[in-house]
Each structure stands twice: as C-alpha cells, then as structure tokens.
Amino acid sequence: MxxxxxxxxxxxxxxxxxxxxxxxxxxxxxxxxxxxxxxxxxxxxxxxxxxxxxxxxxxxxxxxxxxxxxxxxxxxxxSDTDGTPINRINRSVVYQRAKKALSTTPFGTQLDVYAPGYEWVNHSMHPLNANEIKPDQLRVMVGEGNCTKPYSLSIYNISAMSFGALSANAVESLNWGAKVGGFAHNTGEGSISAYHLKHGGDLIWQIGTGYFGCRASDGTFDPEQFKQRSQLDSVKMIELKLSQGAKPGHGGILPAKKNTKEIAHARGVQPFTEVDSPPRHSSFNNAKEMLNFIVKLKELSGGKPVGIKLCFGIPEEFENLCKEMVESGIHPDFITIDGGEGGTGAAPIEFSNSIGTALRDGLIRSSDYLRKYKLKDTIVLIAAGKILTGFDIVRAISLGADACYSARGMMLALGCIQALECNKNTCPTGVATQDKSLMKGLVVERKYVRVANFHQETVHAVAEILGAMGLLHTKEIKRSHIWRRVSITVTRTYAELYPDQEAS
Ligand SMILES: Cc1cc2nc3c(=O)[nH]c(=O)nc-3n(C[C@H](O)[C@H](O)[C@H](O)COP(=O)(O)O)c2cc1C
Known part of the structure; x- marks a missing residue:
C-alpha cells in the first residue's frame, strides 16, 4: 500500500x-x-x-x-459487543493501558449491573493502599521442590502464539516487552526463532504434536535437539501442549506458502512444504506414558519446570490423570487450562464455537480435581481465555488459577484491530502476517513499550483490586469473593454456585 x-x-x-x-x-x-x-x-x-x-x-x-x-x-x-471476539469495552481498556493513556472512565459503570451474569467483588471497609502489595506477592514460584531450576512467574504472561501465526516484528516486540516488564513469553508450538532470542525475554517453550524445534525427520520427538534448545538460558519452562481451546482435538496445517525459510528453520522442517501437526502426540498414548515423558523432558532440559496445556475435555480423563499422578508420584509443575473461548490464527468454525469447555468451567473442574487428589498446592494452575483486565485475573484466581496468560490482549497491545484476517496473511496491522510490506508498519521500537505497559498497568489493577478487597496476596482470593447476579432479585457468590471440592 x-x-x-x-x-x-x-x-x-x-x-x-x-x-x-x-x-x-x-x-x-x-x-x-x-x-x-x-x-x-x-x-x-x-x-x-x-x-x-x-x-x-x-x-x-x-x-x-x-x-x-x-x-x-x-x-x-x-450492547457492549460489536461482533468481534473481544468486546469493545475490554478492547479499549487494553489500548488505553498499552498507550498509558487515560486510566479512568467517565460518568460511571458501563455495564448493566442488574443484568443476569453481571459479576463483581466486594470491597472492604478497611481497604489497603495498592502500594502495600509487594511485587513479589504478584508472582508465583513454579516447580519449587520438584526441579532444580524453578521459575518465578508473573501472574500475567504472554500466551502461546507461534512465529508463523504472528509476524517477526510482533514476536520481537512481545519478547522485548516481556524482558522489560519481567514476565514470560510463550513461544507457541512454532518453536524458538531468532526473534524470540534477540532481546532475552523469558521464554516458555511450547512443544506441540509437531515437535517443532525438536523434530526428527519422520516427525517424531528428537531428544538431542530438545536438549540443546531447552538448555538455552532464555528458556525458563517447557509447556507440552495437548490441546488449545479454539480447536481442541484438532491438529494444525502450516500451508507451504506460509512455510518461509525463516519459519522452516525455527521449526526444523523443509521450507515451502506443507507441514501437519497431528491431533495427538506420538510420544505417549496414555496418562502414565505422558508423565514419564514429562520426566524425560525435565531431565533433558537440565531441571526446568515442565507443564501441560489443555482445554478441559472429558472429566474422567482428567481425574484419571490425577490418580496416575498420585500413584506414580510424578506430576507436571504446572497445568495451563485454556478456555473453549480461546483464540487461534485459524480453526474450523465447529471447533472454535462448539468443542471444549469454557475457561471458568474448566478451571473449576480442574482445580476441584487437583484439590480432591491433594495436588493443588504442588501444581501451579495457569488460566487462558479472554483474560484482559485486573478483574478477569482476580476472577480466574478465585476459581483456582495461580497465574494467567493473555494472547489476544497482547495482540491488541501491539495494535491488532480485530480485522479477523489472521488466516489470510493480510493482517493490516502487521501483527498476524508474513507479508513484509504489512509487517514494516509495526515498529518494534515503539510496540514493545506498549506490551510492557499493558502488562504493568493490568498487574497494577490487580494490586488495586486486592487493596480494595483488603487483601495482601492473590493467594487470599477465594470463590466467596466473587459475586454474580443470577436474576434480577438473586445474587450468589462463586462459593455458593461452585462449592469448593474437599480433599478426600
Ligand atoms: C494468533 C494466535 C495463535 C495461537 N497459537 C497458539 C499456539 O501455537 N499454541 C497454543 O497452545 N495456543 C495458541 N493460541 C491460543 C492462545 O495461546 C490462548 O490459549 C487463547 O487464545 C486464549 O487466550 P486469549 O483469550 O487471551 O487469546 C493462539 C492464539 C492466537 C490468537
């Protein structure tokens, strides 16, 4: 243009x-x-x-x-929605925070507080000043006591998005933002590229079913390549991806056209060929084998925390995994629960709209199972799915999350306008395209600051909410803190709607 x-x-x-x-x-x-x-x-x-x-x-x-x-x-x-996945109110919150523009809204609440579904937290008569909440209270240790290189994770991090789905400039800006803001950047299943390493931001290396970056020529897992890459200083944790909310149980296809030399190099595949990620892993067939695979990844990485990512699916399978953890004494250091409402670069509509449990239900069920099997205190639970504001983080924590991810929030911070063209290579903002002429518009030196700002302002909002609630630490947030309007005359706490599962 x-x-x-x-x-x-x-x-x-x-x-x-x-x-x-x-x-x-x-x-x-x-x-x-x-x-x-x-x-x-x-x-x-x-x-x-x-x-x-x-x-x-x-x-x-x-x-x-x-x-x-x-x-x-x-x-x-x-209505507060405009036909795009992230609604107008939350989108403008992200824009303002990323630009450190106005941090207030005029005239009063923009939500219908009498509409069923309206949610809020109650404040204390004796609120605290947000400055009393120390930054460390807003971080979580992952893998402590279970690996030699535990990691101190921010409560808000960049969710998995591959180089390939995102442009080189977008990946570089995200990683630089993560470095400046002291939070983690998940690589997505497209592995680690030069753009992930240039600024030295902390990485969570995601391993999907295509084993990109640690892939043998027949598409199976290659331990030697994994060992080399996972031991890079920037890699702080490993995330084994089982499924993602926008297309659970569906693999992915990297079209030959998008498989450029740079992308192919990062993934360890032949450029300009079509590359499939199958729906399931070839390294394990059941929970027990998966846990053994996790042990192998941990050893090869030199003792870094290893976790799994999934959209909550068949409950019995999750319970069976918990039983297996108890029996074997092996458990992942963290579990990421992605909501069915999660985002993607491209997915079939049935998978995006009608498969997989929504985040809040998935969080409730997974944290209840972890509590039931006394695993909740040893496994860090990370939540992803339209978590864009301080309140979204507090709500996810009340349901059992210890930390959160954002993918589309970070894209908005980079300047995404929800043109909904991620799957066409024509993203006008240069965020989700490999078209160099469009990518040029995204100036890394300006956008990384927006990513860091968005993170900082959102985490600060959490501290302010905690202060208003009279709490010092996110660990003190309980289901009973969140209220929901069920009908015009009835309001309930999350504790009443979703009673805590007792450990058995
Ligand atoms: C462009 C794009 C690419 C994504 N790529 C991956 C991926 O490679 N691996 C993965 O596990 N999830 C991927 N996701 C899902 C996100 O990591 C995240 O789980 C989901 O979008 C929910 O978070 P959000 O609501 O903040 O976007 C992708 C999402 C988007 C929008």
Missing part, C-alpha cells in the same frame, strides 16, 4: 503539474492533492500508528472513526 501510495501520488502530481503548466488555474487543484501527499508522507514516516504507516491517508479514516465511535455507540448501540 505504501508503494502504491507513492506511485499514485507521483502520477497524480505529474498530471496536475503538466496541466498547471498549460492552464495555470489548474494549479488550484494542487491545493487539495499536495497537502494530502504531504500528510501521506508524514504518516508513512511516523512510527506510532501501524495502520497509518501501512495505509497512508486512507488509514487516517480509521482514527477519525475511532474518535467518533464512542459517541456513535453511546447513541445507537446498546
């Missing part, structure tokens, strides 16, 4: 210049085109707004609409 803009501008200005030479009054038309041309050049050179960099002049229309939009919504739209 940038090249097109320059070519079209030069042609138009040349025609107008020629006309003006023969018919001087035609020079007046330059009063319109010349300012537009200058504005376009300025927009191409500025580094803050990707859409304007990628679409000079035309991109400005979006910003005009953005200025007008709250008023348009206020008058014409009653």
């Amino acid at each position: 940038r090249t097109k803009f320059i070519v079209v501008s030069v042609i138009v200005l040349a025609i107008q210049g020629t006309w003006a030479f023969y018919w001087p009054w035609e020079a007046l038309s330059l009063l319109v085109t010349l300012p537009l041309f200058i504005m376009g050049i300025y927009e191409m050179l500025q580094k803050d707004h990707t859409i304007m960099r990628n679409y000079p002049v035309l991109g400005r229309l979006r910003y005009v609409m953005e200025v007008l939009r709250p008023k348009i919504y206020q008058y014409f739209v009653e």
